[in-house]
Amino acid sequence: MLQQIYPPVAHDYAYELNKDMHFAAAHYIPHDDAGKCRRVHGHTYFANVTIAGDELDGSGFLVNFSTVKKLIHERFDHHTVNEDELFDDADPGRYPTTEIMARTIWEIVQEHLDVQPNKPRCLQVFLRETPSSYVVYRPKAVR
């Protein structure tokens, strides 16, 4: 597992949790401007998800680390991202670019957190697509 320091998020929640994970996936960007990335190719993506909150659940967790991993890893590992229903080759707002994948990971995680009684918030998703390219997604309003 790649270990690295991720950009910190400013907040005043009492607890902050970070989960690192990686997944292997294929994708393509269905647009002429994407050049070589128009062709199907694969990456080992590295993701870091930052979650914060003031209250813990009955287990003493903000959220279970393994649940966060499962939400993302089981969905994308060894899949073609374009085939996932959250992406759409006919809608540029739903192409599997690093930016849109980072935002989509945030949407998946936050949808799960929204139904937890202790109401944690996903503050940041860091997604590295290649050794030289990564995106950080932060929702506009965090509190």
Ligand SMILES: Nc1nc2c(c(=O)[nH]1)N=C([C@H](O)[C@H](O)COP(=O)(O)OP(=O)(O)OP(=O)(O)O)CN2
């Ligand atoms: N803003 C974005 N630009 C590009 C994206 C993207 O998602 N957002 N994606 C790609 C391709 O999918 C490609 O897989 C990654 O591109 P790139 O970083 O250029 O890959 P290289 O390994 O060739 O990078 P080098 O640093 O030149 O080795 C393209 N652009």
Ligand SMILES: [Zn+2]
């Ligand atoms: Zn790519």
